[in-house]
Amino acid sequence: MPKNVLITGGAGFIGSHLADELLACGHHVRVLDCLAPQVHGDGGRRPEYLDPSVELVVGDVTDPQAVRAALQGIDTVFHFAAAVGVGQSMYEIAHYTRTNNLGTAVLLEALIEKPVGQLVVASSMSLYGEGLYRDADGQVRDMGERPLAQLRAGQWEWQDAEGRALVPAPTPETKAPALASVYALSKYDQERLCLMTGRAYGIKTVALRFFNAYGPRQALSNPYTGVLAIFAARLLNGNAPQIFEDGLQQRDFVSVYDIARGCRLAMENEAAAGEVFNLGSGVPYTVREVAERVARAVGREDIAPEITGKYRTGDIRHCYADIGKAGRMLGYAPQVNLAGGLTELAAWLEGQAAIDRVSQASAELARRGLAL
Template sequence: MSNILITGGAGFIGSNLALKLINKGHKISVLDNLSVQIHGKNAEIASPLFLSIKDKVNFIKGTVTSKEDWQQAIKGQDVIVHYAAETGTGQSMYEIQKYVDVNINGTAILLDLLANEPHQVKKIVIASSRSIYGEGKYKSKELGYVYPKHRTANYMDDGDFEVKYEGSSALELVATDEESKIHPSSVYGITKQNQEQMIMTVCPTLGIAPVAFRYQNVYGPGQSLKNPYTGILSIFSTQIKNGNSINIFEDGKETRDFVFIDDVVDATILGIEKDEANNEVFNVGTGIPTDVIEVANGLISNYGVEVPINISGNYRLGDIRHNYADLNKIKSKLGFEPKFDFKKGLKRFTEWVETQEVQEDKYMQSIEEMKAKGLFK
């Protein structure tokens, strides 16, 4: 048994992790500010995520930007799983100070306290992100493995969305491993890179074992259906349930590695419980790329609701084209093996959505915000 603090533990991944750790006999504390964007209004009586852990954890309503809240939360903890963060690529490009304050400064406060005040923390697990890789890893016939720079508007305005690399013909997408180049293309990605590097650099000097998980696109029952800024499956589901058309960016052939929530929780628990994870960074995904058109068609098929699919050619600055995880390291060191392929996970997700109240579709509101900032083309 360990005393484990989960920051952001009322969120999607955090609450699922908390419940499984409780079942394994651990004592869980949660520090969370119950963000309205994720939980809606009156979260303490209306948020399914919060209610799933209520009275099962030691809950501290607070923020990682507060030294006092951190001090209260850290007391008596053996392990900290740090999930609390502002998320979403698009939103990060115009709420820059907010993302830096929460993601970077919040982590800095934690490390400053651990460096300067008594505690019993032995391990910290940090939620990193595939976003730190920017564009993924590619193979060039002429140059071998390459890491393309961010795409630019001069190509995408003409409907050419694939990545380019100077001196190379067309590139072949390959899995991104943990030794790949770190070059995020969004403020969100920059903050996750910074979080990871601070934890992995400072913790060993304090006698604390750090573990970083670079999660791919996490989905599953329980994720917020209210948030129009992040979570493509939730955004599309809310559009479908409202009878609205699905707007697909670019040409719909952009891909992501969609990893089911149960697999993410299992991987994280391996990182908490296994000493082999100490001082290591791991990808967490399925190792399989899935394009956005397949996501949209799968959702429509599962819900049995026909809505138009609009492949718009629009794009967001800061979005990547492709990225999927190389899982060799986490498989060999921790014995992790994803149990859910996309078809199986999507079925579980859509069955859960069918039991939920239909949420207001705020997608266009988020698009208008990005348009106003010059980030949506």
């Protein structure tokens, strides 16, 4: 049966792809978005990529009146509205807390007055901190944060007490949060607020922890967007992608199409209510390898990544998703591999303009002692 769906933050990268996914299944989609300049540029114009069938309401998720108006006639809500960026969150604390924490609270108070049938909230892999590891005996280890002295010495990898290397292992939803940034804290707050309020008021609520999403429509001029878009912006301007540490840290890169499909599956599966799911690819890649792949995809193999040997406060070494639970309960299975996803990304990048603001962002972090 067609649903009337509201996506907060739905004019952005992931939200707009979810809108396409839902429209293709016959649902009506409304979007509430403030069209933030850092993401959408100046002017507050409707993004060209947003399907004309989408009803766009321009407003701030922290504005109770705008939220209540956007909820009229809605039976399902995807809550994606959030300020995004680990580094930036460590100095724009009020902005991140207002948008992410207060914005969620405003939405939930409106839903208490007028409950909907379903609520799906976008959470983040950032709340895990470090992923899990296996030691030489095959035991799973939860390591916490790397000591500052270790990072200053340039010792990037985790080792056991005997100096043996620990091997990254997939991270399941059962891992305890390790909140190393304001952004991570705010995403965990969004997740828990939605789940507890949904339980209290009979709203079927699901939290989805997104890993490193990539694909067309990422904000190339936003230095706090996904790392693949940041690399692409550097390369399009003839600059080398900058990589912290030694570039061998591992991440889980997942196509935005798989994320959108996973969101729809969570909406369609009533057994998902009250649950938390990882949405990733389940495949780890080093950041250096991904930078080299992006360079090949956009025809700039001549630009090698710059391995800085520096580190940022709160950075983790390795983390990739265990997607078994989403597979079992939602039928989620990634359909876009990295090679295919980068080919499409490169095609989209042709003709795209990007202002490279990475150096300014890095300098801001260094000025504040957050990157050394």
